[in-house]
Amino acid sequence: MSTIKKKETYELYDNVRVMGIDYSEGHMGDDDFSLIISKILHPKERLPYTYSLFRSTLFTIGIVIDSYGSMKYEDTTVEIRPNMLFMNKPGDLQELRWEEVTETYGLLFSEDFILKYAGISIYEVFPFLLFERHLPLHTSAAFQQELRAIILLIHQELKKDSPLKKKLCANLLTRILLKIKQEFWVGYSVHNVQSKNPDILNDFLQNLEYHYDQLLKGKVKQILHIKDYAEMQQLHENYLSTVLKEKTGKTAGQLIAEKTLSTAKILIQDSQYTMKEIAFMLGFSYTSYFSIFFKKHTGITPLDYRKQSLLD
Numbered sequence: 001m002s003t004i005k006k007k008e009t010y011e012l013y014d015n016v017r018v019m020g021i022d023y024s025e026g027h028m029g030d031d032d033f034s035l036i037i038s039k040i041l042h043p044k045e046r047l048p049y050t051y052s053l054f055r056s057t058l059f060t061i062g063i064v065i066d067s068y069g070s071m072k073y074e075d076t077t078v079e080i081r082p083n084m085l086f087m088n089k090p091g092d093l094q095e096l097r098w099e100e101v102t103e104t105y106g107l108l109f110s111e112d113f114i115l116k117y118a119g120i121s122i123y124e125v126f127p128f129l130l131f132e133r134h135l136p137l138h139t140s141a142a143f144q145q146e147l148r149a150i151i152l153l154i155h156q157e158l159k160k161d162s163p164l165k166k167k168l169c170a171n172l173l174t175r176i177l178l179k180i181k182q183e184f185w186v187g188y189s190v191h192n193v194q195s196k197n198p199d200i201l202n203d204f205l206q207n208l209e210y211h212y213d214q215l216l217k218g219k220v221k222q223i224l225h226i227k228d229y230a231e232m233q234q235l236h237e238n239y240l241s242t243v244l245k246e247k248t249g250k251t252a253g254q255l256i257a258e259k260t261l262s263t264a265k266i267l268i269q270d271s272q273y274t275m276k277e278i279a280f281m282l283g284f285s286y287t288s289y290f291s292i293f294f295k296k297h298t299g300i301t302p303l304d305y306r307k308q309s310l311l312d
Contacts, residue, residue, distance in 0.1 A: 028158040032113040033169055035154055036106035038067065042098050051096040055249050058108045059122075059129055061176065062086035063151065065144050066102040071095070071136075078136055083144055085180070087134035091248035105151045109173060112262055116269070116309075117170030123209045126177050128185045130209060131202050137184055150176050200233065201247045204240065207232050208256065212263050215281065223260070223283035226252040261297050264290075268302050269309045275302050
């Protein structure tokens with residue numbers, strides 16, 4: 001099997017955003033949610049085209065109606081053909097090559113986007129996005145046309161200057177995910193992940209997601225550290241850290257910080273909590289430490305983020 005060589009990696013959104021400078025209709029949205037129309041980004045005269053090696057920080061859905069190419073994962077290469085569906089989670093290392101593009105769409109979205117604008121918890125409603133590795137799913141032409149109809153509605157909404165645009169797009173995205181769940185993942189439960197796909201990374205992610213879900217529900221009061229997650233899997237913390245770094249390109253601390261940040265955003269939008277209470281819930285000794293952490297990762301203070309969220 002072909003293996004991706006270790007070299008500089010890029011964020012898929014950045015790859016597409018640069019291309020989108022001259023082909024704006026081919027990539028619409030922002031860094032929380034965007035739509036890719038591959039035919040516009042990849043006209044015939046620009047093919048074949050290979051994306052730089054990337055490890056996306058977003059969830060990605062690729063809907064291939066009629067196109068040809070290949071996608072290389074960390075340990076295998078798969079051919080891209082018509083009537084295929086690709087789903088990738090943040091951290092997946094990939095290379096993408098297009099040979100011929102007639103009709104293909106891509107959706108890039110963050111966990112925060114679908115929670116904020118549709119009220120959907122990926123952990124509770126679409127856990128397969130988090131815990132399953134998605135090599136191509138083969139679909140019927142009829143199913144692809146169902147997804148295509150929703151994609152075109154998303155495209156129309158992204159072209160509008162409306163204060164409800166993000167909420168409408170989030171709900172249309174939810175429709176697509178529900179259709180995919182109905183087609184491939186009916187009955188999928190987060191509680192049977194370990195028996196379906198034993199994997200150190202997946203087990204860590206499951207434990208991470210579960211703990212923060214319980215924290216949001218008020219069922220736990222303390223945060224966990226890498227040592228705690230390692231003990232859950234009966235591993236040494238250094239070994240767990242090494243595996244996570246190899247598989248995601250991020251340290252355990254970075255992965256925990258990302259989840260802390262996304263949880264913080266949820267709590268900040270709930271006005272019943274003071275910043276002091278949120279800081280304590282997330283394990284910060286002082287509100288000032290929490291504010292420094294939040295501003296470092298978002299560029300704004302928690303209070304400014306709360307003000308912005310109230311305006312959306």
